[in-house]
Amino acid sequence: MTNRALPVAVIGAGPVGLAAAAHLLERGETPIVFESGDSIGANVRSWQHVRMFSPWEYTVDSATVRLLESHGWQMPPAKEAPTGGDLVELYMRPFAELPEVKNHIHLNARVVAVSRRNIDKMKDAGRESAPFVLHIAYADGREKLIEASAVIDASGTWHKPNPLGSGGLVAVGEQRNSQHIFYGIPDVRGAHSTRYANKRVMVVGSGHSAINALLELANLKQDYPETTIYWVMRGTQLQKVYGGGEDDALPARAQLGTRTRALVDAGLIEIVSPFRVSEIVAAGSAIDVIGETPDGQATLRVDEIITATGARPDLDMLRELRLELDPSLESSRALGPMIDPNIHSCGTVRPHGEAELRHPEKNFYIVGMKSYGRAPTFLLATGYEQVRSVVAALVGDWEAARDVQLVLPETGVCSTDLGGASCCGTTSSQPALLSLASIPVIGTALQPVVLQQTATKDCGCADTCCDDGVRSTTCGCETTCCA
Numbered sequence: 001m002t003n004r005a006l007p008v009a010v011i012g013a014g015p016v017g018l019a020a021a022a023h024l025l026e027r028g029e030t031p032i033v034f035e036s037g038d039s040i041g042a043n044v045r046s047w048q049h050v051r052m053f054s055p056w057e058y059t060v061d062s063a064t065v066r067l068l069e070s071h072g073w074q075m076p077p078a079k080e081a082p083t084g085g086d087l088v089e090l091y092m093r094p095f096a097e098l099p100e101v102k103n104h105i106h107l108n109a110r111v112v113a114v115s116r117r118n119i120d121k122m123k124d125a126g127r128e129s130a131p132f133v134l135h136i137a138y139a140d141g142r143e144k145l146i147e148a149s150a151v152i153d154a155s156g157t158w159h160k161p162n163p164l165g166s167g168g169l170v171a172v173g174e175q176r177n178s179q180h181i182f183y184g185i186p187d188v189r190g191a192h193s194t195r196y197a198n199k200r201v202m203v204v205g206s207g208h209s210a211i212n213a214l215l216e217l218a219n220l221k222q223d224y225p226e227t228t229i230y231w232v233m234r235g236t237q238l239q240k241v242y243g244g245g246e247d248d249a250l251p252a253r254a255q256l257g258t259r260t261r262a263l264v265d266a267g268l269i270e271i272v273s274p275f276r277v278s279e280i281v282a283a284g285s286a287i288d289v290i291g292e293t294p295d296g297q298a299t300l301r302v303d304e305i306i307t308a309t310g311a312r313p314d315l316d317m318l319r320e321l322r323l324e325l326d327p328s329l330e331s332s333r334a335l336g337p338m339i340d341p342n343i344h345s346c347g348t349v350r351p352h353g354e355a356e357l358r359h360p361e362k363n364f365y366i367v368g369m370k371s372y373g374r375a376p377t378f379l380l381a382t383g384y385e386q387v388r389s390v391v392a393a394l395v396g397d398w399e400a401a402r403d404v405q406l407v408l409p410e411t412g413v414c415s416t417d418l419g420g421a422s423c424c425g426t427t428s429s430q431p432a433l434l435s436l437a438s439i440p441v442i443g444t445a446l447q448p449v450v451l452q453q454t455a456t457k458d459c460g461c462a463d464t465c466c467d468d469g470v471r472s473t474t475c476g477c478e479t480t481c482c483a
């Protein structure tokens with residue numbers, strides 16, 4: 001690393017950005033962490049009411065823990081799962097307030113652009129030896145240019161949610177009717193309860209965020225029985241959505257799916273699928289959601305929409321840097337094939353570090369949630385190993401940088417979107433016929449749809465995920481079944 005006298009800039013004081021700071025401090029480097037929020041962990045705070053599916057043992061970073069423990073901190077029970085709020089208050093905040101850490105963290109400081117000193121994206125000469133320059137916009141209106149020897153971008157994606165429109169575009173009328181739309185996971189039984197109690201609520205999405213929102217709405221419905229819950233998805237592969245059940249090594253993650261399945265089976269959540277949202281139209285105090293179904297256009301009248309359709313990285317601020325991104329995921333190029341949800345549906349991924357995260361721009365790395373681009377399966381344990389490896393590389397410890405080790409709990413899910421095929425050879429059970437009769441439909445009637453449900457896992461050797469013969473960390477198959 002050149003310009004060693006300059007600090008290493010870390011963008012974002014989320015769990016992974018703070019872990020990067022811990023590894024830098026442990027290596028004798030000076031981090032300078034910029035956080036756009038008015039406190040650390042701003043993104044995690046926005047879902048502080050959500051219980052994580054990972055227990056504490058998978059949500060803390062080794063260097064961060066070492067520093068905390070040197071001040072007498074005690075690890076919460078390893079097997080218990082924290083909420084987002086617990087993660088901030090019991091782990092991230094105590095770390096950020098350590099005397100050797102706190103002066104390195106700058107709050108209310110948004111990084112709006114990153115470049116090299118006097119060198120724009122096109123210029124080659126002197127590029128690698130020039131310091132980075134970060135343009136910082138502070139909440140009080142000040143702006144500053146700060147120099148750094150290297151940049152670790154851990155700014156996450158949660159604050160850049162995908163829109164409602166099914167093709168990745170904002171739906172017609174989405175912005176105009178934004179007062180009816182919540183992006184993320186609202187605090188349904190807390191701060192936002194009046195917004196959803198006894199209302200017709202549509203949850204759009206098929207990942208853990210959607211499932212969390214559905215479960216909370218179902219709890220709310222116990223106290224407010226008029227609450228109606230619609231679950232809108234583009235796809236029909238319910239097994240993938242429900243997860244690996246008892247094959248999932250994280251019981252809390254498995255329960256998300258199994259509890260949702262039970263609520264659907266009991267008729268408390270009504271599935272509308274496949275339904276591709278295209279337009280939102282105001283209808284008095286409610287809204288009409290227009291979407292495409294296999295039988296043509298259909299309209300569903302609701303009061304509120306919860307959009308949990310994933311998130312995407314903010315690449316604007318990196319416009320002057322030379323990046324090599326996966327063309328579909330917007331992750332780093334090498335990481336793309338390892339996490340592509342078109343192929344892999346699981347939260348597990350082969351160990352990776354500096355080499356897979358490298359960009360043509362020397363000494364610049366995207367880590368954490370943002371390193372996965374639009375892929376939804378990021379886990380904190382992955383991010384912690386990423387920053388350990390990246391920091392080792394920055395200080396020239398290439399042996400440690402290459403020695404990436406990551407053991408992640410299997411999800412037990414073996415499905416893929418590819419033509420409905422399964423990467424592990426899951427077999428289909430009887431498809432379930434779901435009645436949509438009770439849904440208030442205006443215009444073209446929604447017909448009952450057949451949702452493909454897969455049952456018992458059968459890890460076949462035709463499994464494309466396992467072609468490499470590695471004990472798969474992407475689809476849950478054993479090496480033996482791929483030999």
Ligand SMILES: Cc1cc2nc3c(=O)[nH]c(=O)nc-3n(C[C@H](O)[C@H](O)[C@H](O)COP(=O)(O)OP(=O)(O)OC[C@H]3O[C@@H](n4cnc5c(N)ncnc54)[C@H](O)[C@@H]3O)c2cc1C
Binds near residue numbers: 013040042044051
């Ligand atoms: C509801 C939910 C539950 C999850 N549960 C689990 C779980 O159980 N287990 C697990 O392993 N993972 C889980 N994850 C996934 C993942 O671990 C989290 O998203 C985690 O917060 C990612 O950490 P991060 O540090 O990469 O990004 P973030 O936590 O998103 O942090 C990024 C930080 O950067 C700041 N920032 C953004 N832009 C800028 C900028 N331009 N300048 C300065 N600062 C900026 C943000 O304010 C934020 O504080 C969950 C995610 C969600 C949303």
